[in-house]
Amino acid sequence: MDLATLDSEQRRNNSWISVQFQRIHLDLPLLAMLTVLAAFGMLVLYSAGDNNADLLVRQSIRLLVAFGGMFVIAQIPPSIFRRYSGAVWIVTVLLLIAVLAVGSKGGGAQRWLDLGVVKFQPSELMKLTLPLVTAAWLASRSNPPTSRSVLISLALIAIPVLLIAKQPDLGTSILMGASGIFVLFLAGLGWRWIFGGMGLVAAALPALWYVMKDYQRQRVLTLLNPEADPFGSGYHIIQSKIAIGSGGFWGKGWLNGTQSHLDFLPERSTDFIFAVLAEEHGLMGVIPLLALYLAIVFRCLYIAAQATNLFNRTVAGSIGLTFFVYVFVNIGMVSGLLPVVGVPLPLVSYGGTSMVTLMAGFGILMSIHTHRKLIAR
Amino acid sequence: MRPSGYFFNNRHAERQLFLARAAIAVIGTLILAGVLVAQMIHLQVTQHDHYSVRSKDNRIRVLPLPPTRGLITDREGRALAENLPTYRLELIPEQVTDLEETLQAIKALVPLSELEEKRFDRAWKRRRGNFNPVPLKFRLDQQQLARLAVNQHRLTGVSVSAHLTRHYPYGASTAHIVGYVGRIDQRNLESVDPSNYAGTTHFGKTGIESTYEDQLHGWVGEQRVETNAAGRQLRVVESTLPIPGEDIKLSIDIELQRYAEQQLGDKAGSVVALDPRNGEVLAFVSLPAYDANLFVNGISVADYKRLNTDKKRPLFNRSLKGQYPPGSTIKQLVGLAGLEHGLISRNHSLSCSGYYLLPNSEHRYRDWKRTGHGRTDLDKALVQSCDVYFYDLARNLGIDRMHNYLSKFGLGQRTGIDLLGERSGLLPSRSWKKERKNEIWYPGETLITGIGQGFMLTTPLQLAHSTAILANGGSGYKPQVTLGKNAEPITAVKIPKRHLRDVERSLHRVTNSRLGTARSLSENHHFHIAGKTGTAQVYALSQNDEDEDAEVREDIPEHLRDHALFVGYAPIKDPKIALAVIVEHGGSGGAVAAPIAGRIMQWWLDNGSPSPASKTPSP
Numbered sequence: 001m002d003l004a005t006l007d008s009e010q011r012r013n014n015s016w017i018s019v020q021f022q023r024i025h026l027d028l029p030l031l032a033m034l035t036v037l038a039a040f041g042m043l044v045l046y047s048a049g050d051n052n053a054d055l056l057v058r059q060s061i062r063l064l065v066a067f068g069g070m071f072v073i074a075q076i077p078p079s080i081f082r083r084y085s086g087a088v089w090i091v092t093v094l095l096l097i098a099v100l101a102v103g104s105k106g107g108g109a110q111r112w113l114d115l116g117v118v119k120f121q122p123s124e125l126m127k128l129t130l131p132l133v134t135a136a137w138l139a140s141r142s143n144p145p146t147s148r149s150v151l152i153s154l155a156l157i158a159i160p161v162l163l164i165a166k167q168p169d170l171g172t173s174i175l176m177g178a179s180g181i182f183v184l185f186l187a188g189l190g191w192r193w194i195f196g197g198m199g200l201v202a203a204a205l206p207a208l209w210y211v212m213k214d215y216q217r218q219r220v221l222t223l224l225n226p227e228a229d230p231f232g233s234g235y236h237i238i239q240s241k242i243a244i245g246s247g248g249f250w251g252k253g254w255l256n257g258t259q260s261h262l263d264f265l266p267e268r269s270t271d272f273i274f275a276v277l278a279e280e281h282g283l284m285g286v287i288p289l290l291a292l293y294l295a296i297v298f299r300c301l302y303i304a305a306q307a308t309n310l311f312n313r314t315v316a317g318s319i320g321l322t323f324f325v326y327v328f329v330n331i332g333m334v335s336g337l338l339p340v341v342g343v344p345l346p347l348v349s350y351g352g353t354s355m356v357t358l359m360a361g362f363g364i365l366m367s368i369h370t371h372r373k374l375i376a377r
Numbered sequence: 378m379r380p381s382g383y384f385f386n387n388r389h390a391e392r393q394l395f396l397a398r399a400a401i402a403v404i405g406t407l408i409l410a411g412v413l414v415a416q417m418i419h420l421q422v423t424q425h426d427h428y429s430v431r432s433k434d435n436r437i438r439v440l441p442l443p444p445t446r447g448l449i450t451d452r453e454g455r456a457l458a459e460n461l462p463t464y465r466l467e468l469i470p471e472q473v474t475d476l477e478e479t480l481q482a483i484k485a486l487v488p489l490s491e492l493e494e495k496r497f498d499r500a501w502k503r504r505r506g507n508f509n510p511v512p513l514k515f516r517l518d519q520q521q522l523a524r525l526a527v528n529q530h531r532l533t534g535v536s537v538s539a540h541l542t543r544h545y546p547y548g549a550s551t552a553h554i555v556g557y558v559g560r561i562d563q564r565n566l567e568s569v570d571p572s573n574y575a576g577t578t579h580f581g582k583t584g585i586e587s588t589y590e591d592q593l594h595g596w597v598g599e600q601r602v603e604t605n606a607a608g609r610q611l612r613v614v615e616s617t618l619p620i621p622g623e624d625i626k627l628s629i630d631i632e633l634q635r636y637a638e639q640q641l642g643d644k645a646g647s648v649v650a651l652d653p654r655n656g657e658v659l660a661f662v663s664l665p666a667y668d669a670n671l672f673v674n675g676i677s678v679a680d681y682k683r684l685n686t687d688k689k690r691p692l693f694n695r696s697l698k699g700q701y702p703p704g705s706t707i708k709q710l711v712g713l714a715g716l717e718h719g720l721i722s723r724n725h726s727l728s729c730s731g732y733y734l735l736p737n738s739e740h741r742y743r744d745w746k747r748t749g750h751g752r753t754d755l756d757k758a759l760v761q762s763c764d765v766y767f768y769d770l771a772r773n774l775g776i777d778r779m780h781n782y783l784s785k786f787g788l789g790q791r792t793g794i795d796l797l798g799e800r801s802g803l804l805p806s807r808s809w810k811k812e813r814k815n816e817i818w819y820p821g822e823t824l825i826t827g828i829g830q831g832f833m834l835t836t837p838l839q840l841a842h843s844t845a846i847l848a849n850g851g852s853g854y855k856p857q858v859t860l861g862k863n864a865e866p867i868t869a870v871k872i873p874k875r876h877l878r879d880v881e882r883s884l885h886r887v888t889n890s891r892l893g894t895a896r897s898l899s900e901n902h903h904f905h906i907a908g909k910t911g912t913a914q915v916y917a918l919s920q921n922d923e924d925e926d927a928e929v930r931e932d933i934p935e936h937l938r939d940h941a942l943f944v945g946y947a948p949i950k951d952p953k954i955a956l957a958v959i960v961e962h963g964g965s966g967g968a969v970a971a972p973i974a975g976r977i978m979q980w981w982l983d984n985g986s987p988s989p990a991s992k993t994p995s996p
Contacts (some may be wrong), residue, residue: 163841188391188398242432245428311390
């Protein structure tokens with residue numbers, strides 16, 4: 001039955017070119033959408049970086065590396081990820097502990113491990129490892145998961161998340177926690193757990209206030225009333241909202257954003273690049289971008305639905321949903337819905353590390369989608 | 378971890394569970410995406426106008442363009458107040474990262490005085506933000522400019538800006554008439570429309586600069602410039618040019634003014650010269666004076682202390698505010714009052730024995746000439762300035778009639794000159810004494826009022842003004858220091874022709890008869906002068922002091938010596954100049970003040986030119 005479904009599905013939408021891509025383990029629709037997104041991102045980045053060609057060259061190199069990484073990972077069968085995820089998890093947790101102990105500081109937080117030649121960010125590796133290890137664990141137990149396996153999953157998630165939160169890197173730990181929770185959710189986590197967890201989070205929110213660091217509290221307060229300190233903590237969000245709002249329906253035109261080109265908008269080529277896009281292209285630029293992001297997410301979920309086993313399904317679904325969380329947190333933060341956390345806008349923001357990780361995730365997705373015959377055999 | 382057979386059996390159920398969860402995820406994703414879209418529509422459509430305005434406010438700064446202050450010239454068009462380009466060192470608060478460090482760096486390049494630092498501290502505390510620069514040092518010289526230019530890159534937030542600074546080329550000579558501008562303060566701003574002064578740094582504080590502030594200032598323009606977040610101005614979007622202030626032409630002749638100053642020399646005193654035909658002020662000297670340029674950008678404490686504690690009071694405008702007993706310089710007016718009321722005629726005479734007695738009183742009202750003038754009529758009384766004659770006349774007139782008549786010549790009231798701060802002098806009367814001192818008027822006080830002593834006080838301007846009225850035969854014009862306005866006639870007093878002729882003849886004899894108190898004027902003048910000397914007592918000599926002699930006072934210390942006064946006009950036939958000269962502690966009016974007045978009148982009649990209005994008759 002599974003074989004039949006597979007074959008029919010493959011016959012249904014497999015044009016010749018699509019089949020050729022499948023042969024080299026690439027999913028054509030996903031690749032196409034990611035390419036369009038990256039191209040669009042370059043366009044926005046060119047404007048955000050004040051027409052700086054140098055910036056574009058560097059970003060292009062990163063994109064090439066990221067797409068190359070995706071291609072390489074796509075060649076690896078999913079079973080390999082499944083088999084080694086546990087070992088990688090243990091190693092990465094040790095690395096995270098090492099980072100806290102001896103890691104070099106960058107921007108006030110300890111995130112990097114200096115390996116002499118290259119600086120290595122173990123948290124990026126953990127972003128990939130966490131959904132894999134959670135999925136591998138759940139796939140090896142009965143489904144839907146028992147309370148015991150849920151608790152063990154939560155431990156697998158909580159340990160790295162807490163280690164990263166301590167660096168501190170709130171953005172990454174939230175995204176990472178989400179990716180693990182998504183695996184649990186897609187694997188059929190019981191509703192008792194879901195509602196119980198939600199209740200617990202709601203109850204813990206006040207307590208969370210006391211655990212938060214001062215700057216984190218400030219960010220929450222700023223979200224609620226940015227005008228309280230318009231030239232201090234509120235500056236980013238006020239300028240960003242002015243950029244978005246003044247863009248209006250049609251935008252001010254490419255390269256014509258005053259907020260960005262006159263330096264009012266901070267961090268406009270990295271975390272706040274969405275504001276540049278919204279200012280210059282208006283709502284008519286924002287809606288297509290969101291649509292493209294949603295299409296990518298849905299393609300991921302489609303791949304998950306087509307996957308042949310629990311591990312593949314939950315990993316693919318989690319990667320897709322985590323990708324959406326990136327988008328939601330970034331745009332929510334830039335438009336004043338969420339407090340400021342350092343989350344880039346995927347494939348648009350300038351910056352290398354997270355892009356490589358992200359594309360590696362899509363590599364895993366492609367691997368899952370294009371290795372089904374092998375599993376079926 | 379290979380899937381075991383047990384789980385294989387549940388694969389279908391597993392997939393169904395997953396699909397259900399995936400469906401929920403899709404719904405959740407769509408909801409969250411909907412939230413984002415809703416927020417975008419809120420910001421970009423609903424609140425678009427609000428954010429558009431804020432975006433514009435962000436980048437567009439409205440900079441005031443202050444108008445250029447009008448020039449002040451003398452009647453010949455010579456600049457008395459001009460605007461010179463100067464360079465100013467300023468800090469832009471928003472761009473200065475470390476104030477202490479920046480100041481240290483600047484100090485290494487240009488010296489900063491204690492005063493400059495103090496003034497900067499104050500200005501820094503009051504800074505208005507919005508990239509408004511705070512001035513640190515005014516008037517940079519070329520060398521300092523060059524040093525700053527070379528080091529510009531190290532000095533963030535430090536800028537050098539070119540400004541026009543008010544400059545008074547004649548310095549002290551015009552200080553008491555042109556006045557000066559100073560840094561604008563809160564009180565100045567309250568008296569004007571602050572928006573028109575948005576970019577203005579200086580404000581007229583005294584003199585013409587103050588009186589004609591409105592005309593001189595002009596109207597502010599504005600410039601809309603696009604700036605980036607750092608406040609750097611990128612381009613001018615739109616600008617409205619300011620309307621420069623009006624130039625003001627004074628009736629003063631600066632050469633006459635300086636000549637008059639030279640004549641006073643190092644004495645403290647005052648010269649006010651008017652054109653009796655229109656009220657134009659030709660010279661307005663008050664000495665000592667001060668360099669008005671010191672005040673433009675704030676005077677240093679040391680300089681101010683020096684000026685303020687100087688015993689000769691250089692900051693005091695004697696011509697406008699100095700109140701002196703007029704002494705004998707009002708006798709001709711008292712004489713006219715006597716003629717007017719029929720109390721005397723030109724032939725009326727009395728015998729002067731050196732003092733005057735009131736009935737039932739032992740008190741001797743002394744004449745300045747101990748031996749007396751003998752038989753004295755009005756002519757002799759004026760020519761030789763006999764006091765006894767005027768004691769008698771004053772007694773017959775009474776204080777009320779005297780007050781009435783003298784006030785017609787503008788005494789005891791402001792002339793209305795277009796300078797601020799004029800004093801009114803004092804013309805005593807019964808009601809004044811009752812009101813101010815709550816005392817009745819004593820007959821003896823009438824007597825000394827008749828010779829310009831006692832309570833009576835006049836400003837040099839008033840004396841010149843009353844002399845101009847007399848020169849004009851009883852009519853006159855409001856004194857004014859600016860040209861361009863029509864002369865403002867004032868109805869003063871009707872003087873019968875024959876009275877005027879008699880008094881004028883006597884005043885002429887004052888300056889050219891062998892016995893006249895100003896006989897020194899008879900030499901060297903090719904024109905006829907009517908004049909009257911005066912000597913105002915500073916040191917109240919005891920009436921019974923037998924050693925006292927008004928003419929020999931060389932042994933009295935200078936600050937106790939009498940003020941020397943002279944009023945007069947010339948030429949008698951067609952008066953072109955009327956003036957009052959006061960030399961403080963100069964001694965005798967005839968010996969000291971009269972020659973000065975004579976030279977000034979001569980200079981004017983030789984070199985002066987009438988006002989443009991009278992030069993070119995209107996078509």
